[in-house]
Structures are given as structure tokens and as C-alpha cells.
Amino acid sequence: MAETKKIATRESFGLALCELAKDHPEIVVLDADLAAATKTEIFKKAYPDRFFDCGISEGNMIGVAAGLAACGKVPFAASFAMFATGRAYEQVRNSVGYPHLNVKIAGSHAGITVGEDGATHQCCEDLALMRTIPGMVVLNPADHYEMTEAVKAAYEYDGPVYIRLGRLAIDSFNDPDTYKFEIGKGITLEDGNDVTVIATGLVVNEALKAVRELKSEGINARLINMHTIKPIDKDIIIKAAKETGKIITVEEHNIIGGLGEAVCSVVSENCPVPVKRIGIEDIFGHSGPALGLLAEFGLDAEGLKAKIKAECLRG
């Protein structure tokens, strides 16, 4: 097992892009005046002639990316998740999604761990918005190693992809020597048959800590890292529903429209079992330090442990 890396997935994204671009001259990168924050500046420094700053105009950036893709380029367009998927939603839908163009959209500073900037910038709707676009792949990598592989997989997939990036530096938990990323394939991190916890993105590691602690308390939970929200891994969900009889989803996203509802759709149509959605409960966030907010919203290891335990005791 390689050493634990404490690094924000936005930075992992910037580094992975740079590495990938070495062998692929058709990769170009666009940003909307947030290169320092989305970490596309790493690419900009390495490949200044392949980086295009669109200024503060996210809708235009997505359209420019569509035009580049129509001419054979593979553009990665980055901004905050709020603006890339919210402000530019209709451009993503109509200029990228409808013609199924090979554009990769990276949404940084997703979720409440944006922290101090507060609710206007804490996008808890991006997964929901992107899921509704036909043909859009939606990725939410959980650590440095997963992000590195997800960027490669996004490049290799011929079509639109949304990748969610986090602002907060987080510990890695995957082992790069054995880690394999495949779009649409969830990863079982812990085996167990009492209940299944399905988590995505930044909170997977928190869920991992919670599930491991619960083992010592006699609760044997299965933990699945669902790095792909769309296409969702139906098989792993149905298997979990059948074998554990109960599912708890964990996401740093509104419980409406994200991982939780994606899992509910699969479960209700195939193997109805109770599903508890843990996430942002249809409210706006607010300012504060990222870790403090994570704890306040019950999405840190301690909070998750308590919620998972309560669900299990509820029967």
C-alpha cells in the first residue's frame, strides 16, 4: 500500500490532466477565470498554448468546448460545480449533451466543503442536474488515486462526461498498486451483510472510517464506493439489496436527485428494500470551515457512524 496522500481531488485532477496531455495533443483545457482554484493552472503552466481562459462566462465556455469537440479536440472545461452545471446547465444540455459531443466538464468546489464562501457557492445539485442529461456520464471520485484514473477513463470515453472535484484536501484510502477504475462499476471497500452503505465522493473515506468502527461494535456493514453516479452500477446495488436487506446512501449533495435517488430507482424497480438517504436534506448550506460544516451536517465519520447505527437499530 502506497503512502496516504492528503490532497484535494481538484489538484489530483489538474495533475492527471497534465500527465494525460503528454501523449494526447488533442486534449485542450478551458476555464472561466478560476484556473487557480480548479487547478487547471497546473495544465496552463505546462501547456500554455493548449489552455484557453474564457473569462467569467461559463455558458460561452461550454459552447466553445462544444465547437472544439466538433472539430476533433477533447476539451476539458472547468469551473466551480455551481457555475459549470448550474449557470451553464442549458448550454451543457443543448450544445454538448444533445449532440453527444466529446466534452469533459469538471465541476470543482462541489458540496458544502467549499466552506467559508457559503451557500451561493456550495453546489449540492450538480449530480442531479447532470444525471438528467441523456448520455452524460457522471463521475464523483473519492480520493487522489481514484481521480487520477477517472480522468483517464473520462478521456477514453467518447462522449460527454461530468467530473465532480472537491476543494478540501482529503486523505487517500485507495491503493494505487491494485486500484482499478471502470466507469459504471462500484467498488466494494468492506464486506458485510447487516446493512449496505453506498457512498460517493469526498465522504467515502468518512463512511469507511465509520463502517470500520462499527465492526468493532458488532455492526457488520458492507461499504460500496459508488464513484460513478451515471451509469449507476445496478448489479452491485441489487446484490447488496438482496444480501443485506437494507441500504444507506451517503453523499455530500442534496438527498434529492443524487446518489440516494439513483440507488432508490434501482432498488424500487428490482428488489424493494428500505433505503435511507444521508446527505444535505434539501436545505442550503452556509459559511464556515469545511470540516466544521461536514460535522454539522452529519457527514463526518462520527456523524455517519451515529446515523448508520441508528438506522440499524431501527431494524
Add this chain to the structure above:
Amino acid sequence: MNSQELLELKKAACNVRLWTIEGVYNAKSGHPGGSLSAADIITYLYFKEMNVDPKNPKDPGRDRFVLSKGHCCPALYAALALKGFFPTEEIKSLRHIGAMLQGHPDMKHTPGVDMSSGSLGQGVSAACGMALAGKYDGADYRVYALLGDGECEEGQVWEAAMFASHNKLDNLCIIVDLNGLQIDGHVNDVAGLEPLDTKFEAFGFEVIKIDGNDFEQIESALEKAKTVKGKPTAIIAATIKGKGVSYMENQVGWHGKAPNTEEYEQAMAELRAQLKALEA
């Protein structure tokens, strides 16, 4: 152009208008007004200006055209069909279930359509991306985008305009079909667009004002645009909405309405008479 070329263009435009009416009539819906105003510009681009090959519609070296005012696709479809990208018969099933020709352009399924469009304001951005790709590749193709005057009310048009001049996209030429009307009425009554020329100049464009229903003026503007270096060109083309069909001309009601059978027959008779006069 010589007089023979001019005559051929006029005839081609007449046929584009005939097939535009044919399409909208058979669809029982669609947008004849703006299609007819833009018919001469689209005809000139496809029959004289652009380097495109119906046998190789995805040729990487081709010139590109983005119909940002996507609702005027009946004229684009007519030009593409007459140019040989697909059979003219397809036009009769425009907007029907299962048809190739969608209510707004679909690049995935229609040969010759370079960009899907329809949601106003988005086409110039895509054209910028295409022009940027051309610069990046050192390719010599040109990119044209046609937008409506009402469409210029969309903020994204101006975001894209800033991007185009900032990136010195002199391989980009946008054409505004200034027919003066939008759904809710006269453009300047609805949203106060003017002065449009100085707006584009302020955004870093070379601006050329022409009569967009006059082939010689279209030609001279497009030729001049090719000589402009270091900045994009905006051609502001004053046109008549509904041009060529007497009862549709300058009538806001014909923005998005299909003719009934009687109106269809009158339109076709008028256009056939214009064609016959040209052929005489």
C-alpha cells in the same frame, strides 16, 4: 460575380424558398419568416462561398456553418438537399415522427449540419470553438455563424463576441439576419437592440453593413471579411422577414406559423412565377 452566376444564385435562392415553404407546409408548423429572410445568405454560403462536399460532409478541412438561429432550419435543409447532402424528399417529412429532419438542426443525424442548434444565443460560442480549433491546427477553413437580430438579446452572444475578438478569431465571420422582427413584435420595440453596429465594433469586430437580400452585397462583404486580419467580422445584413412571399413579408405573424393549403398554394405560385421569370 458575373451576370450568369448572379442569375444562378437567384434561381437557387428561389428553389431554397420553394423547398422552405414545402417543408413548413408539410410539417404544419415551423418558422417560414426568418427562413425566407435568410434564404439569400444561406444560398450564397452553400452555392458560392463555402468549401463543402456533399460526398464527404465531415471533411476536417471543410468550412463550417453554424445556424445559431436554428429555428430557420427549413432554409438550411433546403440548401443542403439542393446541394446534394440528402434527397429533397426528406424535406416533406420535416418535423414528422421518425424523420431525419428535426424541428431544429441535429448534427448527429443530418448530413451537412455542422452544429446542433435551436436554443438561441449558443451558436456563436460553438462557432468560436470551431474557429479556435482551426487556429490551433493551423487549418485554413473558415467558420460562419448566422444569428437573428432578436437573438442578439441573449447575453451569451456577447460573451462569445468578447471571446472571439480576444482570441483574434479572424477565421470567424458572423452574420446577423437583421429582419427587424421577433415573436413579440419589432425588435427595437421589444428590447432596443440598436445601435448594433457600434456594439459589435466595441466588442472588437470588423463590422460590415449590407442588404442581406442582395447577392452582390453579400459577396463583397464575405470577400472583405476574408481580408480582415487579427479580428473577427460581423456582417449586419438587413433583410425582409418573409422575403419572396408577398403576404409574409414584414409580417410578425409569420415568424412561426405554417401556411394553410390556400396560403401554401399562393406562396408556391408566387415563388414559381419568380423562378420562371428568372429562367425566361
